[in-house]
Amino acid sequence: MRILITGGLGFIGSYFAEKLSNSAEQIIILDNKTGFSLSGEDILLTKPNIKIHNVDIVSSDIDEYFMNIDIVYHFAANSKISEGVNNPNIDFDITVRGTQKVLNAMKKASVNQIVFSSGSGVYGDQKETILSEDFGPLLPVSYYGASKLAAEAMISSFCGMSGFKAFIFRFANVVGMRQTHGVAYDFVNKLKIQPKTLEVLGNGMQSKSYIDVEDIFNGIELAIKKQVTNIDVYNISTQDYIDVRYIAKEVIKEMNLSDVKINYGEDSFGWVGDVPIVRFSSDKIRKMGWSNKYSSQEAIQRAIKFILSDDNS
């Protein structure tokens, strides 16, 4: 199996590259090295069957890398989350135009299988509604969510028009080894600089599922094996939820800090476009035989330990 991974040096991409390199004949990574994992790159550089190209999929000619590839894991996305909040074009350009570039390159090279990392953002702000994959209408409230939905749509049309097979995954908040962003990551870095005060974006009541990258890896590999239709969409999440206040306390505990004053904001959301309450149904992938190994609590605890370890850079 010859695999191409866009964003293959990022948090999720580098995890997949490392795991898949155990069995794949060859792994080609395209990554523009923004928001990437240094420690992940170090490990991947030791693998003889992994070739890393420092390439920006939006601005570069990428066609050549898709020759003789069997399947594409398309993980490249905007890693400048805070900038994307104020500028729609960052997400639109990277995710929408990037996906268009990848699909065209696949078609030219007759590569017809694609794994895509979508997310809960496609559903918009649906409060306590349990969101299954057939929920509609999809009205994303963030540029990030809109870009993911646009990319899903474009991928779907290549299944209809060009015989592609697509595996689309809407993840809960993915955490774990080598994560390069996210709420726990931000808390750790804030507290390293200022160990007596923690400023939290929003009132801390934002409540979501957190899923370990190992669990999403297992879900994706299972769906690839079992899916019979030419396209399908899967939520991947735990069945429990934790709030930001819990994460703040876990980070403080794990860092052995005391007397930290936590300053919560007034808004229910962390930033404009943040969806404070997300309730996922992951029944569909569970019916295929998947289950999460780690709960949200366990996943975030593991993630905090990874973030604090020397290896997480």
Add this chain to the structure above:
Amino acid sequence: MRILITGGLGFIGSYFAEKLSNSAEQIIILDNKTGFSLSGEDILLTKPNIKIHNVDIVSSDIDEYFMNIDIVYHFAANSKISEGVNNPNIDFDITVRGTQKVLNAMKKASVNQIVFSSGSGVYGDQKETILSEDFGPLLPVSYYGASKLAAEAMISSFCGMSGFKAFIFRFANVVGMRQTHGVAYDFVNKLKIQPKTLEVLGNGMQSKSYIDVEDIFNGIELAIKKQVTNIDVYNISTQDYIDVRYIAKEVIKEMNLSDVKINYGEDSFGWVGDVPIVRFSSDKIRKMGWSNKYSSQEAIQRAIKFILSDDNS
């Protein structure tokens, strides 16, 4: 009211421009004059409160036209349907990048209301399933449908992030005065050249709702008046369906032709990406008080008469 209409010289756009000019203070039309209506332009040129700019929204700087606009009717779309079938980038570039340009221009000029013409293509190929607005997952099978869904998503995110109000309409097949493309239009033009034979794309059993442009105008204006949420999506369709064989026979009858040999294709679809059976629920807009004036049969009969009249150019 100052209104900007993208694609305002096209079939749907020119109808709206003419009707809205009766009450609007000013109408600004942006149109690149591909697949536009000559007779529509002639009429609109006589209206003192309509200003037409021959501008391509994708390649040109369009920001200046959005100053002091109250609402945008975003109708610009790929009119080269047959070319779009083979090249994903035509629809992606015009609809996706065009919508991105329009949204950015609106934001810069503090215009925050948008009407968008989406279509049944967002639903994908769902056979006999009755499609209401909350159907999911949305897996479009054509580049056209994918682009419309991507545009819906992008518009939705501007509602969440920038306080826009959006009115999204998923139309059945729109027909009527000054239509510049479509199955009846194609049949008339084929029979003008070759009156003894009619080549039909597909087996003629494709069965869909056809709705008069007058009916969609009334539906849109009603929704704009009544919608209280910052974004909503409405199907607009008749409650009956006709197939392509019926349309072929009506065209032949209206043209007073006889002994026409109709050659049907073997496929159930007219072209790759065509969805042969579309079943729409329009209950949502009906509950707001809308109903169609013309059935599918009546709408297509009127359309054929318009196409055959001297005014339809």
